[in-house]
Amino acid sequence: MSVNKAKMLLQSLRWYHLGFAFVWAVTFAGLSPAGGGPFEGQRLFSLSDQACAIAAIGFAVLYERRRIPFPPRFSALVGVLLAAGAATYYLASSGYVPAQSGALVAGVLVGLGLGASYVLWQQFFASEGASRTAIYIPLSALLSVALSALVSVLPDAARVACSVVVLPLAAALSLRLCLREIVPADPTPHMTAASARATVRALWKPVFCTCAIGFVWKLVSHLFDVPGGASSTPILAGMALAVAVVALIELFSETGFAVLRVYQVLFPLITGAFLLPTLLGLQFAPLVAGMLLFGFEIVNLLLIVTCAVYSSERLQPSTQVYALCVAPTLVAMLAGDVVGTGLSPLATYDFALAVNILFVCVYALSLALFVVAFTRKNKRDRSGTTEEPALDVAVVGAAAPLGGAPALAASEGDAAPITLASAATQATTAELSATSPAAEEPAPDGIAALIERRLDALELAEPFSQA
Numbered sequence: 001m002s003v004n005k006a007k008m009l010l011q012s013l014r015w016y017h018l019g020f021a022f023v024w025a026v027t028f029a030g031l032s033p034a035g036g037g038p039f040e041g042q043r044l045f046s047l048s049d050q051a052c053a054i055a056a057i058g059f060a061v062l063y064e065r066r067r068i069p070f071p072p073r074f075s076a077l078v079g080v081l082l083a084a085g086a087a088t089y090y091l092a093s094s095g096y097v098p099a100q101s102g103a104l105v106a107g108v109l110v111g112l113g114l115g116a117s118y119v120l121w122q123q124f125f126a127s128e129g130a131s132r133t134a135i136y137i138p139l140s141a142l143l144s145v146a147l148s149a150l151v152s153v154l155p156d157a158a159r160v161a162c163s164v165v166v167l168p169l170a171a172a173l174s175l176r177l178c179l180r181e182i183v184p185a186d187p188t189p190h191m192t193a194a195s196a197r198a199t200v201r202a203l204w205k206p207v208f209c210t211c212a213i214g215f216v217w218k219l220v221s222h223l224f225d226v227p228g229g230a231s232s233t234p235i236l237a238g239m240a241l242a243v244a245v246v247a248l249i250e251l252f253s254e255t256g257f258a259v260l261r262v263y264q265v266l267f268p269l270i271t272g273a274f275l276l277p278t279l280l281g282l283q284f285a286p287l288v289a290g291m292l293l294f295g296f297e298i299v300n301l302l303l304i305v306t307c308a309v310y311s312s313e314r315l316q317p318s319t320q321v322y323a324l325c326v327a328p329t330l331v332a333m334l335a336g337d338v339v340g341t342g343l344s345p346l347a348t349y350d351f352a353l354a355v356n357i358l359f360v361c362v363y364a365l366s367l368a369l370f371v372v373a374f375t376r377k378n379k380r381d382r383s384g385t386t387e388e389p390a391l392d393v394a395v396v397g398a399a400a401p402l403g404g405a406p407a408l409a410a411s412e413g414d415a416a417p418i419t420l421a422s423a424a425t426q427a428t429t430a431e432l433s434a435t436s437p438a439a440e441e442p443a444p445d446g447i448a449a450l451i452e453r454r455l456d457a458l459e460l461a462e463p464f465s466q467a
Contacts, residue, residue, distance in 0.1 A: 010135065013136075013139075015174070017178060018140045019121075019170065019171060019173075019177075020117075020136075020137070020140040020144070021140045022144075022168075022170040023121070023144075025151060026086065026110075028148040028236075028239070029149070031110065032152075032159075040099050040100070041092055041103025042103065044100060044107065045107040045110075046107070048108055048111060049107040050330060051334060053118070054330050054331060055112075056111065056114070056115025056116050057118065057119055057322065057323050058327075060323075061319055061320055064317050064318075069184055070123055070179065071179070072176045072179040073176075075173075075179060078116050078120065081109050082109075083165065085107075085108075085109030086106075086164045088105050088109060090160050090163070090164065092105075119319045119322060120175055120179065121175065122308060123182065124181070124182060125318075126307075126308045126309075126312045127182045127183070128312075129312060130313070133309055134305060137301060137305050138243060138305075139247070141243040141246070141297070142243045142247060145243055147167075148239075149236055149240075151163070152236070189315050189316055200324060202310070203306065203307070206306060207303065207329065208368060208371065209262075209368055210299045211329050211332035212332070212365060213266075213270070213295050213299060214296050214336065215364070216292060216336065217295075217336065218340060219337075219339050219357075220292055220340070221289045221292075222336075223343055235289060235293055238289075238290035238294035239294070239297050241294050243297065243301070245298055246297070246298055246301045262302070269291060269295065270291055270294075270295045271366075273287055273292075274288060274361065274362055276288060288358075303325060
């Protein structure tokens with residue numbers, strides 16, 4: 001994406017377009033025990049929270065098969081669930097209600113609120129097109145890091161007020177404003193069994209890699225108690241660095257990134273961090289958790305962007321695409337949480353066991369890298385060509401080969417991996433021509449994409465800009 005294109009899109013940005021940051025801030029920094037002390041119901045809250053978020057996505061899939069899009073009034077439900085869950089959490093952690101039962105109720109409420117917010121925001125992102133989605137999601141994540149850092153240093157009373165009132169209210173209001181901007185698609189998107197199989201075949205590699213890193217991150221985070229939890233300095237630093245990397249990739253990359261290349265870069269960084277506890281002691285375990293979160297957030301944010309643009313390009317229901325691609329990541333994280341919770345008491349008193357678990361995690365990441373690389377090699381061997389495969393993780397606005405972009409109106413049985421460059425250029429051309437008073441009637445889609453890619457390659461001015 002060119003700098004001029006990014007600036008023009010940023011001019012149309014409104015504060016509520018980044019409202020997903022308020023939801024992330026609640027989960028990362030808002031829900032931590034008052035006073036920073038231990039909370040005996042924390043593990044139960046975490047498990048019920050994640051399980052109910054997955055269940056909410058499942059309910060949303062059933063609802064979406066009968067009605068699209070979700071109405072704006074659902075945003076109020078998200079705000080109420082998050083506020084009620086946060087209030088119950090603080091009552092339980094402060095001893096006003098029984099810890100275990102209060103943690104369970106809080107986890108159910110927060111989980112349902114998070115699951116609903118995930119699918120509603122995904123619906124908005126999918127309706128905005130490739131170029132705007134590439135800006136909204138990274139900037140929302142960047143704002144969430146700033147909000148999390150701010151909330152984590154507030155006094156307990158102010159943090160409780162933010163978590164129970166301010167952040168849920170801002171999340172509900174911004175979500176409502178965004179949902180009101182959605183123009184229903186005509187015809188209504190519908191996912192068949194064939195299109196579902198095509199989606200899985202096209203996106204399984206980024207999903208698989210994200211699941212692997214998410215599982216290991218959750219396992220290590222619960223295997224070694226990280227002081228401060230999700231609001232600790234290593235965790236926030238890892239997330240901030242990941243968000244910065246993704247923002248740079250989405251805004252300024254001209255070539256794109258295949259999932260295997262991203263994973264190959266992350267693998268030595270992550271596995272190198274595993275050596276710190278084994279060589280220097282378990283006091284360096286928080287750095288491992290921070291590095292794992294860094295790797296996970298990179299592939300996770302790219303996956304969220306990919307899902308939104310895929311559903312927009314292929315005219316597929318956003319919630320069902322999200323359930324096929326991101327829901328497995330949530331399941332993998334829940335599995336890592338369960339395994340880490342079970343192994344944590346043993347690893348606390350057995351350093352050798354902790355080291356062995358770390359090496360098992362390194363093996364799991366290596367196996368994921370092998371599977372993705374092996375399938376790519378087999379695909380090349382069968383096709384008899386050494387040509388690079390299409391991108392698996394989207395970098396919106398990348399300059400794709402002029403003859404290599406797949407047709408947007410792909411058949412339902414088409415399993416070709418998605419390349420988002422042509423869609424991004426077409427979406428941006430339509431946006432610019434709609435907002436420019438001097439714009440002429442746009443050319444057909446294929447010609448528009450060709451011209452846009454030629455101009456990006458030559459770094460010329462945009463044809464429809466007002467400059």
